Amino acid sequence: MTLRATLGAAWLCLVVAGGGCDGVRDPSLGSFSLGLAGQGATGVTYRLRDATITVAGAASTRDWHTEDDPDQTVLSDEVAAGDYSVQLHDGWRIERLNGTAATSVAARLVSDNPAAFSVVASRRTSVVLRFRVDGDTVAMDGGYDLTISVDDLPHVLVISDPGSTPGFPSVATFAADDAGDVAPLRAISGPSTGLGDPLGVVGVGDELIVSDAVAGDIKVFPRGASGDVAPTRTIAGASTTLTGAFGITVSGGEIYAVRHNGLAVFPLGARGNVAPARSLDVLHLGGHLAVDHGEIFLDTQDPEGVVVYPAAASGASSPARSLTFMDGCPSGLAVAGGELYIADLCGGRIVVVPQTAAGAIDPVRVIAGPSTRLGQPVELAISGDELYVTETSARLVLVFPLHADGDVAPIRVLGGNHTGFVFPFGIAVP
Numbered sequence: 001m002t003l004r005a006t007l008g009a010a011w012l013c014l015v016v017a018g019g020g021c022d023g024v025r026d027p028s029l030g031s032f033s034l035g036l037a038g039q040g041a042t043g044v045t046y047r048l049r050d051a052t053i054t055v056a057g058a059a060s061t062r063d064w065h066t067e068d069d070p071d072q073t074v075l076s077d078e079v080a081a082g083d084y085s086v087q088l089h090d091g092w093r094i095e096r097l098n099g100t101a102a103t104s105v106a107a108r109l110v111s112d113n114p115a116a117f118s119v120v121a122s123r124r125t126s127v128v129l130r131f132r133v134d135g136d137t138v139a140m141d142g143g144y145d146l147t148i149s150v151d152d153l154p155h156v157l158v159i160s161d162p163g164s165t166p167g168f169p170s171v172a173t174f175a176a177d178d179a180g181d182v183a184p185l186r187a188i189s190g191p192s193t194g195l196g197d198p199l200g201v202v203g204v205g206d207e208l209i210v211s212d213a214v215a216g217d218i219k220v221f222p223r224g225a226s227g228d229v230a231p232t233r234t235i236a237g238a239s240t241t242l243t244g245a246f247g248i249t250v251s252g253g254e255i256y257a258v259r260h261n262g263l264a265v266f267p268l269g270a271r272g273n274v275a276p277a278r279s280l281d282v283l284h285l286g287g288h289l290a291v292d293h294g295e296i297f298l299d300t301q302d303p304e305g306v307v308v309y310p311a312a313a314s315g316a317s318s319p320a321r322s323l324t325f326m327d328g329c330p331s332g333l334a335v336a337g338g339e340l341y342i343a344d345l346c347g348g349r350i351v352v353v354p355q356t357a358a359g360a361i362d363p364v365r366v367i368a369g370p371s372t373r374l375g376q377p378v379e380l381a382i383s384g385d386e387l388y389v390t391e392t393s394a395r396l397v398l399v400f401p402l403h404a405d406g407d408v409a410p411i412r413v414l415g416g417n418h419t420g421f422v423f424p425f426g427i428a429v430p
Helices: none
Strands: 002-004 029-035 037-039 045-049 052-057 061-065 074-080 082-088 093-098 101-105 107-109 115-119 129-133 136-141 145-151 156-161 170-175 186-188 198-204 207-212 217-222 233-235 248-251 254-259 262-267 278-281 285-292 295-301 304-310 321-324 330-336 339-344 349-354 365-367 377-383 386-391 396-401 412-415 426-428
Touching (some): 052 074, 156 198, 170 198, 198 248, 207 248, 207 426, 248 285, 254 285, 262 285, 295 330, 304 330, 330 386, 339 377, 349 377, 386 426
Parallel strands (some): 198 426, 285 330, 330 377
Antiparallel strands (some): 037 045, 045 093, 052 061, 082 115, 093 101, 107 129, 129 136, 136 145, 170 186, 198 207, 207 217, 217 233, 248 254, 262 278, 285 295, 295 304, 304 321, 330 339, 349 365, 377 386, 396 412
16 A cells, blocks of 8 residues: 655745745745655655755756755745756665664665656646665655655566466466566466456556456456455446456556547546446557556557547547557557557567657667567566566566667566466556
8 A cells, every 4th residue: 555644743844035834925836845754554664865856947946955954854845837857866865764773775766867847836736756665666746745655565566367278367466576487476366256358457555456358347356365366346337338348557546447449437446337437439449558647548450559648538539649550550558758668569579659759650769579589569567667568479478678679688587387377468567
């Protein structure tokens, strides 16, 4: 479970020119706060230390130093509305607190650095700096309303497998760095699960959310579930409009699920025979999607390509832009670092284009060739600086450096009889 907490009952406010502690006084200003500590689900406290953070914009630039006051838990300021960036400079560290003892832990920054955002007058604006701390996920959220959130659950790799004779549909969990022919840590499979054709999976907090094409529903299991267990809740029934449920993802507290000729969006906690919060009608969908920076990316089959919509789009809205695949057929999609990653099922390759690209696809990088072991890549997931790919033709999961290019060998390969892979399809690295 992810908890976002700002330590201390009161904020420590650093007063700057034109700003104050009692809210935004000038209606032309927007406000921000930057949290330096937070608690995870286990109660462990983490803290950002020895950090220099630059917040820069057209109207102002300021450097923050966490050690100017080692006891402070929050920085705050008011700035003019406009475009800004936040950059964390080298030398920072994350420490885990245990009573009065503090221990530095291995950590890496996995979000954009610098990260761009905008401040709106009289409002707070959200931006996230995300870290990987050992097996934990630590995010500094808020915009210019930044706080630390800590996910104390282990970092894992989850694969949904529709199966076939002699296999059975399953959702299997591995360690995120597993390689070779290893058995899963646990696997959800059996008649009580109701799994028919699990094509998509996403992990959120302490839950695994699975889209099932045969059942036409969304099933939710505890993250630690194993064996022949029933889901804790389902989103199913005529009101859901889930005539088949294919790709799935979660963004902004909502579940996005691809259905026949469209997309259905539900609140994260939805259950039962409920209508979507909104629906989007799109013909000739391939069944894969990604949602990032307020945009929905969907693959299409006629023509072969990718269409992009605003995240709030509904009904028969027209796409904001389209990409055309001239010599391939797109499947899995993922977005990171301002780039769109597209699995080419027909071409046995991964194509990378700018996230804002439109028109005919002009790759900035292509992962392809015999060393890659790519044959029929289906789904993609990105975690930190690694790209995970389900390779169905060889029953493998392949892991590449995020910025790999050309005919490069994967840095890890997961596959073999012990994995139980029959038709590895959906992938998530929560």
